[in-house]
Amino acid sequence: MSTMSDAATGVHPGPDAGAAATGTADWSPYARREGNAFDELYARLLPQIEPLIAQYEQKRSALIPLAHLFQEQEGFVSADALAAIAYLVGETPATVESTISFYTLLFRRPVGKYMLQICRNLSCLLNGAEEIMAYARERLGVRHHETTPDGLISYEEVECLAACDRAPCAQVNLEFVYDLTRDKIDAMLDAMRGGSYEIAPLPQTVRPGRTWKVAQDTGLKSAGAVGVSNPNNAGGVGDASGVVMFDLIVGRPQYETRSNERLVHETSLHPEVSGNGHH
Amino acid sequence: MADLITPVLTKGIGELNLRDLAVYQQQGGYEQLRRAVAELAPKEVSDICNGSNLRGRGGAGFPTGRKWSFLPNNGRPRYLVCNCDEAEPGTFKDHMLLEETPHQIIEGMLIGAYAIGCDHAYIYIRGEFKRGFEIMRDAVRQAREAGFIGENLFGTKTKLELTIHRGAGAYICGEETGLLNSLEGKRGEPRLKPPFPAVKGLYGEPTVVNNVETLAYLPYIIRNGAEWFAKVGPERSPGYKIVSVSGHVVKPGNYEVALGTTIRQLIYDCAGGLRPGRTFMGVQPGGGSSACLFEEHLDVSYDFDAVTKAGSMLGSGAMVVFDDTTDFVKAAYALIRFFSHESCGQCTPCREGGNWIQRTLERILDGGGVDSDVDVIKSAAHQLTGLNLCALGDSIEPFLASVITRYEDQFRAYIKRPAQQVAI
Numbered sequence: 001m002s003t004m005s006d007a008a009t010g011v012h013p014g015p016d017a018g019a020a021a022t023g024t025a026d027w028s029p030y031a032r033r034e035g036n037a038f039d040e041l042y043a044r045l046l047p048q049i050e051p052l053i054a055q056y057e058q059k060r061s062a063l064i065p066l067a068h069l070f071q072e073q074e075g076f077v078s079a080d081a082l083a084a085i086a087y088l089v090g091e092t093p094a095t096v097e098s099t100i101s102f103y104t105l106l107f108r109r110p111v112g113k114y115m116l117q118i119c120r121n122l123s124c125l126l127n128g129a130e131e132i133m134a135y136a137r138e139r140l141g142v143r144h145h146e147t148t149p150d151g152l153i154s155y156e157e158v159e160c161l162a163a164c165d166r167a168p169c170a171q172v173n174l175e176f177v178y179d180l181t182r183d184k185i186d187a188m189l190d191a192m193r194g195g196s197y198e199i200a201p202l203p204q205t206v207r208p209g210r211t212w213k214v215a216q217d218t219g220l221k222s223a224g225a226v227g228v229s230n231p232n233n234a235g236g237v238g239d240a241s242g243v244v245m246f247d248l249i250v251g252r253p254q255y256e257t258r259s260n261e262r263l264v265h266e267t268s269l270h271p272e273v274s275g276n277g278h279h
Numbered sequence: 280m281a282d283l284i285t286p287v288l289t290k291g292i293g294e295l296n297l298r299d300l301a302v303y304q305q306q307g308g309y310e311q312l313r314r315a316v317a318e319l320a321p322k323e324v325s326d327i328c329n330g331s332n333l334r335g336r337g338g339a340g341f342p343t344g345r346k347w348s349f350l351p352n353n354g355r356p357r358y359l360v361c362n363c364d365e366a367e368p369g370t371f372k373d374h375m376l377l378e379e380t381p382h383q384i385i386e387g388m389l390i391g392a393y394a395i396g397c398d399h400a401y402i403y404i405r406g407e408f409k410r411g412f413e414i415m416r417d418a419v420r421q422a423r424e425a426g427f428i429g430e431n432l433f434g435t436k437t438k439l440e441l442t443i444h445r446g447a448g449a450y451i452c453g454e455e456t457g458l459l460n461s462l463e464g465k466r467g468e469p470r471l472k473p474p475f476p477a478v479k480g481l482y483g484e485p486t487v488v489n490n491v492e493t494l495a496y497l498p499y500i501i502r503n504g505a506e507w508f509a510k511v512g513p514e515r516s517p518g519y520k521i522v523s524v525s526g527h528v529v530k531p532g533n534y535e536v537a538l539g540t541t542i543r544q545l546i547y548d549c550a551g552g553l554r555p556g557r558t559f560m561g562v563q564p565g566g567g568s569s570a571c572l573f574e575e576h577l578d579v580s581y582d583f584d585a586v587t588k589a590g591s592m593l594g595s596g597a598m599v600v601f602d603d604t605t606d607f608v609k610a611a612y613a614l615i616r617f618f619s620h621e622s623c624g625q626c627t628p629c630r631e632g633g634n635w636i637q638r639t640l641e642r643i644l645d646g647g648g649v650d651s652d653v654d655v656i657k658s659a660a661h662q663l664t665g666l667n668l669c670a671l672g673d674s675i676e677p678f679l680a681s682v683i684t685r686y687e688d689q690f691r692a693y694i695k696r697p698a699q700q701v702a703i
Contacts, residue, residue: 055442057399058482063464064447068406089464102466102623103447105406121368122567122613123525123599130609159450159617160368160567161407164525164599165532174409 037205038080041073053088060089063099067106075203076107104158105174110208112147112154113201114192116140117171118180120157123164132168132180133157139189147208153192154208175199283548287519288495289535292379298414300421303382309427311498312386315393317433319501324394328497330505332517337362337453337490338566338595340516340583347395349477350485358486359392360462361402361494363411364446364453368567368617369597372521372533373491377404377411380495381418387494389427389439390501395487399440403458406447415443450621454669455488456480457623468623469669490595492521512539516582520596524550527557527602538582542572545581546600557602561685565594567614568674570681571601591677607682607689612640618675629672632663636675648694657683 048069053062066088070081077085077100086093100106118124118133140148140155147154163169166178177188191197286292290306297303304310315324329344350357361384365373376384384402392400404412419441422428430438444462451457452467459481461467480486496518500508508518520538522545525531529551536545542562546552553559561571564581570591572579579589586593601610619633636656643652660676667673683690 058463060464061444061462064461065445068445068447091464099464099466100447102468103406103449105448120613121617122563122610123369123531125609125613126526126599126601126605159620160366160370162365162371162374162405164369164371164523164597167525167531171407174407176410 036080038074038078038084041070042084045069045073049088060091063089063091063096064103064106067096067100071106073203074205076110076206078205110204110206111202112152112208113204114153114197114199115156115171115173115202116153116188117156117158117161119159119161119163119167119169121160123160124168127167129168129180132182132185135182136185139185147210149210151204151207153189172197172199173202283536283540283544284534285519285537286535287499288376288380288383288492288521289533292375297380297382298378298418300382300418300425303380307502308382308498309386309422309425311501312389312393312427313433315390315501316435316437316439321394321396324390324501327501327505328394331500331508332505332515333493333496333500333508334516334518334583335490336492336496336520336596338367338568340593343489343493346477346489347391347487349475350395350487351478353485355484356399357395357397358481358484359388359395359397359400360455360458360481360486360488361388361391361400361491362453362455362458362488363402363404363408363491364450364458365405365408365491365595366450366453366621367595367597368614369523369525369563369599370566370595371523371525372596374408374411375533376491376495376521377408378414381411381415382422383495383498384415384491385418385422385427385441387497388441390497391487391489391494392439393437394497397487398438399442401442401444401462401481403452403462404443404445405452406445406449409445412443412445419443449623450617451623451669451671454671457669458488459486466623468625469671471668512537513580513582513584516584520581522549522581523595523597524600525598526562526600527553527605528600529554536581539580539585541578542581542598543577545598546577550598550600553600553602557604559600560603560605561601561607561682563591563597563599563601563678565592566597566599567617568592568670568677569594570677571685572681573685590681607686608640608644608693611679611682612637612644614678615640615675618671622671626667626672628663628666629675632659632672633675636660636679643690643693646693646695648690650694652694653683653687653690 049066052065052069053059056062063085066085067077070085071077074081082096083093086096100108116136118129118136120129120133136155137143140153142148142155144155144157161169161171163176163178168180170177170180188197291297295302325344325347333343334340335343335346363373363377388400388402392398402415404415419428426432428439428441432439446452446461449461449467451469452461454469455476456470456472457467459476460470462481476486476488478485511517511519516538518538519535521533521535523533524545528546531550534545534549536549542564546562559574561573563569563571564586572589572591576589579585581593583593615633615637619637622629622633624630636659639652639656642648657680660679664673664676
């Protein structure tokens with residue numbers, strides 16, 4: 001039950017492993033963590049998880065639906081959720097990470113309460129999307145793949161949303177907004193800031209980072225990030241989501257005492273990785 | 280004008296709440312499923328489909344009945360997968376069908392599944408269609424409660440199961456083998472073919488992947504007979520088709536017409552023509568992957584073969600119309616950026632080529648272009664074609680090449696520097 005995750009993370013079960021016996025966190029192959037909010041979330045979602053997996057003939061098919069499920073609760077696919085998915089579908093966390101990183105709608109980092117995604121494809125461009133995007137950037141003070149300093153709104157420019165008859169269009173938290181104009185952008189942003197926006201905010205369990213660094217640093221795909229279309233997701237060197245996992249491994253006492261010695265005793269690494277996860 | 284539009288799938292949209300099972304049944308819904316399952320043998324259903332000469336509405340235009348006939352009789356389980364990962368730039372027909380008439384899709388899927396002898400059908404819905412996914416989920420629940428999904432359907436021994444799957448944002452998952460990988464919980468990278476999905480598809484078993492619109496036509500073909508569909512439009516490319524018209528037209532929207540309607544009729548009669556005072560510069564007849572057609576092609580019949588003969592393709596049936604305000608360099612850039620962004624990265628020509636052409640166009644748009652750039656990008660796009668596992672890489676060339684050939688002056692206008700000053 002626990003072997004795969006052990007092999008992938010290099011973390012071994014401690015004396016309190018086998019948390020299944022305790023009744024909580026039976027997804028977790030290696031530790032019982034007192035008061036961990038994810039364990040409660042997992043227990044709460046379990047009635048939904050089981051039928052979700054059962055509707056497929058192979059359980060790995062449930063990987064993406066499970067990621068959606070956890071993301072809908074936590075706002076992004078956390079390292080805990082990733083480990084839980086790995087356990088549930090019987091794959092290693094690395095495999096789950098590799099799959100999740102392929103898809104642009106699965107976030108491995110926290111995003112704002114409102115994810116504004118404006119279409120930048122042809123039919124919208126022909127109908128003034130360029131101006132609309134410039135205006136949205138100006139109003140928000142952020143660029144593509146960035147979040148406003150207050151952590152409220154994340155902004156992306158995305159590909160065709162299949163609503164070309166009502167261009168320019170956008171999605172807010174995956175709900176469509178059609179026929180965008182400057183006035184509509186104004187009204188939308190004011191309502192978001194005033195807390196009266198008609199579309200429900202995303203849950204935000206962790207405050208989002210201001211920018212998604214990988215995108216800004218290179219803007220290009222690295223050799224290690226073949227096909228990674230969203231810099232929010234895993235990539236090669238400098239990969240942000242890797243840092244999150246690294247934080248988890250190094251930052252938690254129960255891992256610290258028994259994880260890879262080199263990591264723990266390399267003091268120069270320690271202050272960097274125990275920060276907020278942005279480098 | 281009005282008689283061009285023949286609502287079959289689109290009938291009742293905007294007037295009736297077809298999401299509701301009772302309303303759909305009042306329109307004769309699920310009656311054809313009952314007839315197929317209770318009165319017809321699977322072979323009879325697929326014969327009707329074959330006789331109608333229905334061609335796939337998702338892009339490739341492959342005859343649906345023939346696709347089904349490729350399934351081997353090896354006693355293995357079979358799967359039907361409905362492709363609702365609509366993401367081709369300019370296409371918005373499946374989005375509408377999903378949100379407005381989910382029961383039509385379910386009925387078509389179940390009839391298709393019955394015809395090929397599959398007892399578990401899947402529908403793969405694009406991740407962005409969260410609302411559509413919820414609508415479909417409710418519709419499936421209603422259909423299941425009414426006894427249209429499950430075991431012992433209509434008092435027979437037939438079992439039909441249906442699972443809704445939502446993707447998570449990747450254009451490439453519209454490619455059938457990419458879709459199958461994604462449905463298996465993997466990265467949506469297309470597979471090497473052969474083996475084709477008909478032999479080795481979902482979970483390694485024989486699988487048919489059909490588009491939403493293709494399957495949605497099945498109940499009507501069963502009801503009205505193969506002849507009804509086959510005699511509409513050109514003989515080899517018959518039937519009706521929902522055409523998504525967008526871009527610089529007065530009334531963008533989905534128009535369901537008989538194939539064989541001309542491009543001119545679609546633009547001027549259905550979509551209301553161009554805005555006042557504008558002139559026609561071109562049209563993309565089949566989504567972002569198709570080559571641009573121009574004024575001389577306006578009277579081309581809109582069907583699979585004629586559009587191909589004109590040098591483009593019908594694709595998913597998405598028309599994007601350009602008037603004289605269009606900057607074709609930016610238009611080409613938008614599409615190249617799209618393909619570069621959506622490349623899964625498996626095949627070097629597509630991954631590197633798309634990215635490279637995108638960056639070159641970026642440089643041209645920024646005023647850093649050199650004289651040789653135009654020929655170089657055209658040649659690069661040509662050279663990466665045909666070297667990839669799937670059609671995404673091959674989709675880079677058509678539009679770019681067609682607009683460079685036609686509107687080279689627009690590209691040249693951006694380029695102010697002679698070649699020798701810049702190292703590429």
